[in-house]
Amino acid sequence: xxxxxxxxSARRTAKKKVKRGATxxxxxxxxxxxxxxxxxxxxxxxxxxxxxxxxxxxLEQAYSAAKAxxxxxxxxxxxxxxxxxxxxxxxxxxxxxDHCGGAKIYFKRDELNHTGAHxxxxxxxQILLAKRMGKRxxxxxxxxxxxxxxxxxxxxxxxxxxxxxxxxxxIERQQPNVxxxxxxxxxxxxxxxxxxxxxxxxxxALRDWVTNVxxxxxxxxxxxxxxxxxxxxxxxxxxxxxxxxxxxLEHERRLPxxxxxxxxxxxxxxxxxxxxxDDAEVKMVGVEAAGHGIxxxxxxxxxxxxxxxxxxxxxxxxxxxxxxxxxxxxxxSAGLDYPGIGPEHSWLHDAGRVSYVSATDNExxxxxxxxxxxxxxxxxxxxxxxxxxxxxxxxxxxxDHIILVNLCGRGDxxxxxxxxxxxxxx
Amino acid sequence: MAEMRRPLTRIDRVFAELAARNCAAxxxxxxxxxxDLATSARILDGLPDAGADLIELxxxxxxxxxxxxxxxxxxxxxxxxxxxxxxxxxxxxLFRIKNDSTPIxxxxxxxxxxxxxxxxxxxxxLQVGVDGLIVVDLPPEEDNELCLxxxxxxxxxxxxxxxxxxxxxxKRVLTNTSGFVYYVSITGITGAASANPAIVAREVxxxxxQTDLPIAVGFGVRTADQAAAVARVxxxxxxGSALVARVAEGLDSSGAPRPHLIGDMLGFVRELADSVHxxxx
Numbered sequence: 001x002x003x004x005x006x007x008x009s010a011r012r013t014a015k016k017k018v019k020r021g022a023t024x025x026x027x028x029x030x031x032x033x034x035x036x037x038x039x040x041x042x043x044x045x046x047x048x049x050x051x052x053x054x055x056x057x058x059l060e061q062a063y064s065a066a067k068a069x070x071x072x073x074x075x076x077x078x079x080x081x082x083x084x085x086x087x088x089x090x091x092x093x094x095x096x097x098d099h100c101g102g103a104k105i106y107f108k109r110d111e112l113n114h115t116g117a118h119x120x121x122x123x124x125x126q127i128l129l130a131k132r133m134g135k136r137x138x139x140x141x142x143x144x145x146x147x148x149x150x151x152x153x154x155x156x157x158x159x160x161x162x163x164x165x166x167x168x169x170x171i172e173r174q175q176p177n178v179x180x181x182x183x184x185x186x187x188x189x190x191x192x193x194x195x196x197x198x199x200x201x202x203x204x205a206l207r208d209w210v211t212n213v214x215x216x217x218x219x220x221x222x223x224x225x226x227x228x229x230x231x232x233x234x235x236x237x238x239x240x241x242x243x244x245x246x247x248x249l250e251h252e253r254r255l256p257x258x259x260x261x262x263x264x265x266x267x268x269x270x271x272x273x274x275x276x277x278d279d280a281e282v283k284m285v286g287v288e289a290a291g292h293g294i295x296x297x298x299x300x301x302x303x304x305x306x307x308x309x310x311x312x313x314x315x316x317x318x319x320x321x322x323x324x325x326x327x328x329x330x331x332x333s334a335g336l337d338y339p340g341i342g343p344e345h346s347w348l349h350d351a352g353r354v355s356y357v358s359a360t361d362n363e364x365x366x367x368x369x370x371x372x373x374x375x376x377x378x379x380x381x382x383x384x385x386x387x388x389x390x391x392x393x394x395x396x397x398x399x400d401h402i403i404l405v406n407l408c409g410r411g412d413x414x415x416x417x418x419x420x421x422x423x424x425x426x
Numbered sequence: 427m428a429e430m431r432r433p434l435t436r437i438d439r440v441f442a443e444l445a446a447r448n449c450a451a452x453x454x455x456x457x458x459x460x461x462d463l464a465t466s467a468r469i470l471d472g473l474p475d476a477g478a479d480l481i482e483l484x485x486x487x488x489x490x491x492x493x494x495x496x497x498x499x500x501x502x503x504x505x506x507x508x509x510x511x512x513x514x515x516x517x518x519x520l521f522r523i524k525n526d527s528t529p530i531x532x533x534x535x536x537x538x539x540x541x542x543x544x545x546x547x548x549x550x551x552l553q554v555g556v557d558g559l560i561v562v563d564l565p566p567e568e569d570n571e572l573c574l575x576x577x578x579x580x581x582x583x584x585x586x587x588x589x590x591x592x593x594x595x596x597k598r599v600l601t602n603t604s605g606f607v608y609y610v611s612i613t614g615i616t617g618a619a620s621a622n623p624a625i626v627a628r629e630v631x632x633x634x635x636q637t638d639l640p641i642a643v644g645f646g647v648r649t650a651d652q653a654a655a656v657a658r659v660x661x662x663x664x665x666g667s668a669l670v671a672r673v674a675e676g677l678d679s680s681g682a683p684r685p686h687l688i689g690d691m692l693g694f695v696r697e698l699a700d701s702v703h704x705x706x707x
Contacts, residue, residue: 037567047536047563049492051588051613054595193498194488206491211614213590310537310563311489323510324541326488 030277030353033344038227038314041350043343046226048313051210056313060228062133067235072128079124080239083157084114086121088240090247090404095374100394103401106256108244108272110408111379117409118240118268119150123219125236127154130217137216138162141205143170143198143264144335144382145177146409147221152186154219162186165204167196170334177413195328198264198338202312222265223342226313230342237271244404245275256404258283258393262386263356264300264336266345268408273354283355286345287389289331290358300329302341303349303356316343332361332421333381335409359388365421367391368411380409381417436529436557437582437605440479441640441661450657452477452702453642454695455533455666457484457500458517459509460673465683466504469673469691470521474528476692477699482560482664485514485534492562494617500670503681511538511547515554522555531584531605533560536572544572548579558582558605566598573602586610587633600637606662607639612646617667621646623655630660650701657705665698 033040046056066072080086089112093105110118130138138155140162142148148164155162164181168190171178181188194200202225209218223230223237248256259276261269263286276282291299299305302317309318311326319327319339329339348354359367367387372378379387383406390405397403411418419426434442444451454473459466473481486504490497518530532551539547539561551559558581564572566585573583582605590613591599600607609629611621626643633641643656644664656663672694676687 046565046567048565049562049588050565050586050599051492051590051610053565053567054590054592193495199489203489203491207494207615210492211618213613310535310540312491313563318537320537320541322541323512324487324538325505326537 030348030351031274033347034227034231038231040344040347042308043316043346044227044230044314046313047310047315048226049210051213052206052226055209055213056226058133063129063228063232066129066132072132075128076125080121084120084124085112086239087243087247088112090244090251092251093375096371097394099374100391102395102399103258103393103397103403104399105390105394106248106402106404107377107407108240108404110240110268110406111377111383111410115146115150115153116412117146117150117380118237118271118406119147119221120153121239121271122221122233122236122267123147123150123154125232126217126219127158127160130160130219131158133217135215135217136160137212138219139165139205139208139216140219140221141165141198141201142221143167143201143337144333144380145170145174145181145413146335146380148186148188149177149180149184151219151221152181152184155186156184163208164188165191165201165208167191167198167201169196170198170201173417174334174413175416197329197334199326199329199340206312222267223270223344224265224312224314224316224340230314230344233267234270234274234344237267238274240268240271240406241273241275244272248402248404252402255279255282256402258285258401259404260285260287260386260390261406261408262287262336262382263341263345264289264338264382265340266342268406270342270344272406277353284353285389286354286356287385288356288358289333289336289364289385290360291330291332293360294358298330299358300331300336300338301358302339303345304358306339308346311340314343316340316346317349332364332417333385335380335382336385357389359385361421363388365418368414368418372411377407378411379407380411381414383408432580435582435605436527437480439527440529441606444479445661448706449703450660450705451479451640451642451662452653452699453480453482453644453662453664454478454669455482455484455644455664457486457497457504457670458514459486459504459507460500460670461503461677461681461683462507463509463513463517465688467517467520468688470517471524472688472692473695474525476695477703478528478695480529480531480662482531482533482666483514483518485511485532485538487535487538490535492615494615494667496617496667496671496674499674511542515550515556518556519554529557530555531558531560531582532556534562536561536563539572544575548576548581552579552581556581558584560584560586560608562586566602569602577602577604584608589613589629593632593636596633596636600639603639605639607633607637607641608664609633609641609643609660610645611643614645616645617648619646620648620652621656623659626656627659650698653698654701654705657702663702669695
């Protein structure tokens with residue numbers, strides 16, 4: 001029981017807090033995660049083998065030191081501006097807006113980044129950290145190849161040898177990116193285990209890391225993996241949302257009504273959403289890949305059709321069978337073809353702050369073509385899922401409703417996949 | 427304050443008996459349900475007579491991130507044959523009908539256990555006669571998940587210590603470890619590189635300074651000679667990948683076990699066990 005004295009001092013502290021709160025008002029926030037153990041509610045964590053645990057702790061320390069160092073931020077800003085070409089524009093897609101006949105549709109044009117997708121934002125952050133830590137070798141996993149290309153790019157820029165693990169299935173459907181990585185000097189190692197896609201590439205990258213603990217830095221491409229990766233990748237990608245928020249205020253003098261992004265692991269979505277999370281009036285929608293349709297069982301929609309489990313270092317929603325075995329995901333988009341999702345999305349889903357929906361392969365293909373023809377922008381198949389949802393809702397919304405959608409990658413890499421799906425031969 | 431003495435477990439008894447004879451223990455790893463449940467049950471039954479002092483039974487998982495190709499393949503064979511966590515526990519139940527002395531430690535990854543339900547899993551594991559658990563992706567940082575409830579229930583939770591576990595961290599790793607400590611002799615996946623005996627000796631000595639628990643060494647041990655070298659410095663030698671590779675070799679082109687698979691496999695176990703048990707003579 002508290003004594004009179006401690007009660008008084010407690011009251012005093014409370015008073016002080018209120019006073020300090022006058023400048024930064026204390027309130028409920030969705031931006032306080034993760035806790036010190038990397039948990040977003042029950043999600044996240046550090047579920048890795050003991051061999052990797054000291055490395056993960058070292059990374060966490062190095063990242064928190066870097067975060068507090070203005071020089072690190074200055075270096076990031078330099079490469080963001082002069083190398084990636086940030087800020088990426090906010091663009092009013094007028095023809096699509098007219099075509100849908102409802103809400104105003106804005107694109108955040110992260111497909112204009114160097115290397116053609118948002119992935120490079122995170123890679124610049126992580127390679128600067130790798131340099132700070134004195135690491136001499138880079139590894140990465142890749143699905144669509146966008147993260148592989150971005151990693152190979154920064155490895156070339158910083159003169160570090162780079163190995164990219166890629167599932168054999170993905171290598172077949174993403175040949176242009178495989179060749180790009182090779183041109184950039186990276187070694188692409190085909191992964192033939194399991195479903196031969198992104199999840200297996202991640203297993204193989206973890207096996208490499210556990211083997212080469214001394215000199216290797218593992219650049220994870222999405223907001224998943226053991227703590228601190230989900231937080232760190234989110235921080236690096238948050239530049240998307242920070243810019244978009246400012247640009248929207250400049251263009252429209254107000255915030256968007258709805259913010260939409262596609263979700264595989266969820267890094268482009270987390271980067272766009274994070275700076276808006278505490279803007280209660282902004283509705284957020286994540287679009288998962290429904291493949292051939294949720295009911296078909298061939299999809300990649302972990303939140304719509306999965307349940308919580310533990311894989312690749314974190315607890316999150318997973319596609320799994322009754323026995324806890326991981327199921328193979330399916331999506332026409334290699335970048336969304338993953339049976340899990342970043343833990344912060346799982347938390348935001350449970351908390352109800354973000355709604356998660358899905359779009360099928362066919363809906364994405366339609367959106368891909370519509371966007372190409374109406375705006376002269378060939379989107380990647382990944383954001384085509386987000387566009388599919390935009391086209392689903394925009395016509396039903398009033399004209400003063402503003403939709404902001406993340407065009408997180410361009411579609412050059414997908415032309416062969418799309419041609420095949422449309423029954424054409426190139 | 428008087429410490430509560432817990433009853434001796436099967437694991438304690440095995441290590442005590444062997445230590446009294448100045449003999450290292452031989453620990454075999456096989457994957458439950460590999461290549462099928464019936465063959466797997468017969469292999470398990472034969473292991474103690476072939477010289478296995480303790481059995482690590484792999485719980486198959488689709489994504490075994492710390493395992494090399496041999497154990498990955500074993501896991502996939504077992505899953506293809508319909509093995510589930512429930513059926514893995516059933517294998518232990520069947521084994522215990524004939525054998526009440528050889529400890530069985532289940533080894534695998536957390537998700538199938540989490541999916542089964544931690545409480546239900548612990549109750550069922552105790553009931554069928556499991557002695558301990560090794561869960562690769564549960565470091566001390568995640569002890570609340572499974573380790574603490576397991577210890578409370580009276581099962582052993584065997585932790586892995588690795589070359590990257592420095593002395594400060596080792597204390598934390600050892601805190602909630604029971605039964606024995608499993609030293610991973612290489613940085614890498616199972617069955618990959620070979621352990622260097624001189625380094626293993628040094629590392630075992632480092633562990634001994636911090637624990638009285640028996641120390642088993644595995645991950646880089648494949649041959650009878652390597653097994654003997656480890657047995658001279660550690661309390662137990664673990665062999666896994668080399669054993670499940672024998673299962674793979676004993677399958678015909680359709681994946682069905684050839685008639686001599688079990689005999690060959692147990693013959694190999696006998697050869698390795700002899701080498702371990704005679705290592706200090």
